[in-house]
Each structure stands twice: as structure tokens, then as C-alpha cells.
Amino acid sequence: MSQPKTARATLPQATISRAKDSLAKVPLPKAIQNRQDRWELYSRLARRVGSTVGGPVERRIERHLLQRSWVNAKPAMLKNYLVTSYQDPVINVQSILARHHFIGEVTGDEHRALMAEELDWAVEKNRALRKRQQELPEEYGMSFAELKRKGKWREAFAQIVDDHDVYATKWTEALHGADGPRVSIIEAACGSANDYRAFDGYGIAPLVDYTGIDLTEANIANARSMFPEADFRVGDVQDIDAEDGSYDWAVAHDLLEHLSPSAFNRAIDELSRVSRRGVLISFFLMRDEPEHRIQPRRYYHVNDLSKDRIEERFARYCSDIQWTQIRPWLKETHDFGDYYNWRAWTMIAKH
Numbered sequence: 001m002s003q004p005k006t007a008r009a010t011l012p013q014a015t016i017s018r019a020k021d022s023l024a025k026v027p028l029p030k031a032i033q034n035r036q037d038r039w040e041l042y043s044r045l046a047r048r049v050g051s052t053v054g055g056p057v058e059r060r061i062e063r064h065l066l067q068r069s070w071v072n073a074k075p076a077m078l079k080n081y082l083v084t085s086y087q088d089p090v091i092n093v094q095s096i097l098a099r100h101h102f103i104g105e106v107t108g109d110e111h112r113a114l115m116a117e118e119l120d121w122a123v124e125k126n127r128a129l130r131k132r133q134q135e136l137p138e139e140y141g142m143s144f145a146e147l148k149r150k151g152k153w154r155e156a157f158a159q160i161v162d163d164h165d166v167y168a169t170k171w172t173e174a175l176h177g178a179d180g181p182r183v184s185i186i187e188a189a190c191g192s193a194n195d196y197r198a199f200d201g202y203g204i205a206p207l208v209d210y211t212g213i214d215l216t217e218a219n220i221a222n223a224r225s226m227f228p229e230a231d232f233r234v235g236d237v238q239d240i241d242a243e244d245g246s247y248d249w250a251v252a253h254d255l256l257e258h259l260s261p262s263a264f265n266r267a268i269d270e271l272s273r274v275s276r277r278g279v280l281i282s283f284f285l286m287r288d289e290p291e292h293r294i295q296p297r298r299y300y301h302v303n304d305l306s307k308d309r310i311e312e313r314f315a316r317y318c319s320d321i322q323w324t325q326i327r328p329w330l331k332e333t334h335d336f337g338d339y340y341n342w343r344a345w346t347m348i349a350k351h
């Protein structure tokens with residue numbers, strides 16, 4: 001009779017589990033760390049050492065690669081990353097929807113009129129910026145990328161959004177003394193407090209118990225230096241360090257697209273596990289198509305996610321899942337069909 005070919009076939013299950021556990025903890029071998037190949041190599045390697053899809057070894061490798069993709073980013077760059085231009089949370093419609101959701105959680109319908117007013121204002125700013133973006137290249141005889149490099153876009157933004165902090169003041173006044181029940185929130189991939197800045201500046205921070213986690217240490221150092229009183233921690237959405245149902249809400253903006261399929265499914269499981277009321281996600285690359293388009297890069301992914309597949313995963317935990325595709329929604333509500341990102345969707349999934 002032929003002998004079993006692999007050690008796995010002969011070892012007791014408990015031994016295999018212990019080996020996998022310790023593999024997940026040891027530093028990755030240099031040969032793996034230094035490989036510049038695509039993500040699939042690591043994934044294949046994880047299978048070779050016996051990891052199941054999304055198992056501890058695969059998670060460890062994915063964490064290492066994600067950390068590595070950000071490790072050379074300068075703290076000063078991270079501080080400004082994804083918080084300028086259309087992504088400035090002051091005018092970014094997905095950031096505004098998230099803020100309105102949490103304000104509504106604390107104050108109910110009390111501030112609906114101010115929410116509508118702020119959204120109208122932000123849409124007009126987006127409309128004016130889109131128009132200016134089309135005019136500038138002809139005016140200066142340069143590509144838009146070059147104009148950005150020369151700071152012309154920053155000037156145009158400052159001219160158009162010349163009342164940048166108007167709603168910070170209005171909301172701080174409106175929310176002062178609000179006494180609804182506090183809401184606890186965990187935000188995964190909080191960056192350098194990218195969205196928390198507006199929580200702080202708009203008077204939302206005193207109404208919520210907020211925790212922000214991010215895999216990149218420099219982001220957490222930036223966030224802590226800006227907001228020493230807030231709770232920012234280094235953490236991985238694949239393994240959130242919290243008991244089941246520790247928070248009312250879990251949130252993530254622009255994260256799941258960058259993870260492998262097993263990691264984004266695991267992230268959905270984790271965000272659902274640690275939240276009691278629900279999960280709010282901003283997607284930046286989503287399509288209303290039946291399947292994901294998985295697109296590995298060297299260390300991470302830039303996937304086009306399928307709304308149906310994501311909904312299917314959330315439906316394991318959540319019964320009420322609402323979607324807003326930002327561009328067509330603004331076309332319908334504000335006759336503005338030119339929002340900068342047509343693949344931006346916001347999902348609110350309630351348990």
C-alpha cells in the first residue's frame with residue numbers, strides 16, 4: 001500500500017491546529033518578506049503551509065503585505081491623504097451621509113432640515129468643482145494632472161469652497177447640549193483620523209464613544225497627535241480586538257476594495273460580529289453586477305466589488321440592508337448627475 005504523501009494526512013488534527021497557530025505568530029521568513037511578486041504567490045504559499053482560506057496563516061500574510069504597502073508612506077503625506085479635493089470630508093457626500101446617519105442615531109429626526117441644507121450646500125460645491133475641473137485645462141493649456149501638481153487645483157478649490165467651515169459652526173451650535181443616548185462606533189481603516197476630523201470639528205465627537213483602528217502605525221500616530229483624547233489603535237479589520245457586540249455601529253470607508261476576497265469576507269464577518277445595531281460602509285469601487293472583479297496588485301488589491309455578492313455576505317448577519325449609489329441618487333434628488341465617482345456606493349446594514 002502506498003504511504004500518505006503529506007504530513008497533514010498522518011498528523012492528528014490537534015497537532016495540525018497547533019502548528020498553524022504557531023505559524024501564524026512567527027515572523028515571516030525573509031524569502032517571503034522580500035519577494036516582490038504578486039499577491040497570489042503568498043496566497044499559494046499560505047495554502048502550501050496548510051492554511052485554510054482566510055485562516056490564521058493567510059491572514060498573517062495578508063496583514064504583512066498590507067502593512068508593507070503603506071510602510072514607506074511619510075506621516076505628512078498620510079495626514080493629507082484622501083482628505084483634500086472631492087475627498088475632503090467637508091464636501092464628500094459619502095462622509096456627509098455617514099455623519100448624518102450618526103447624528104440621526106443620537107438625535108432622531110430633530111436635525112433633518114439642517115442635514116438637507118448641508119447636503120444641498122455640498123452638492124453645489126461638488127457641481128462647481130466639476131465645472132471648474134473641465135474649464136481649467138483649456139484656460140492654462142495644461143493637463144489636469146499638471147495643474148494639480150502646480151497647485152492650481154488647490155487654489156480653485158479654495159476659491160469655490162471659500163466657506164469651508166460653515167457647517168462645522170452650524171452643527172457645533174445645533175448639537176451643543178444634545179442629550180440623546182450616546183452611540184458607540186468602531187471605525188476600521190480610520191487613516192489619519194480622516195473622517196473623525198469632522199466628528200471633532202462638527203460637535204459630533206461628544207455624542208459618541210468612538211474607536212478608530214488602522215493597520216498603519218504612522219496613521220495612528222498622526223491621529224493620536226491630532227486628537228489625543230480620542231481612542232485610536234493599531235488594528236487589523238481581519239481580527240478586531242473586541243468582544244462580540246462591543247459597539248453599536250461598525251464603519252469603514254474605502255477599505256474592502258483593497259483586500260483579497262477571503263480578507264474582505266472576513267472583514268464583513270468581523271465588522272458584523274463586533275457591532276450590535278449595524279454596519280455602515282462607503283465603497284469607492286462598486287458595480288451593480290453579479291460577480292466581483294478581483295484585481296490583485298503587488299501587495300494588495302484594487303477590486304471592483306459586486307453589490308449583490310457583498311449584500312449576500314452581509315445578509316448572513318443583517319436583515320435590513322440599504323444602498324445608495326451616490327451619482328444617480330444625486331441626479332434624482334439634486335439634478336446633479338456628475339458626482340466625481342460613479343462607482344461610489346454607501347451601504348447601511350442593520351442587524
Ligand SMILES: C[S@@+](CC[C@H](N)C(=O)[O-])C[C@H]1O[C@@H](n2cnc3c(N)ncnc32)[C@H](O)[C@@H]1O
Nearest residue numbers: 066082189191194214215216235236237253254
Ligand atoms: C484607502 S485608505 C482609506 C482611509 C480612510 N478610511 C478614508 O476613507 O479616507 C485605506 C486605509 O486602510 C488601512 N488598512 C489597510 N488594510 C487594513 C486592515 N486590514 N485593517 C485595518 N486597516 C487597514 C490603511 O492603513 C489605510 O489607512
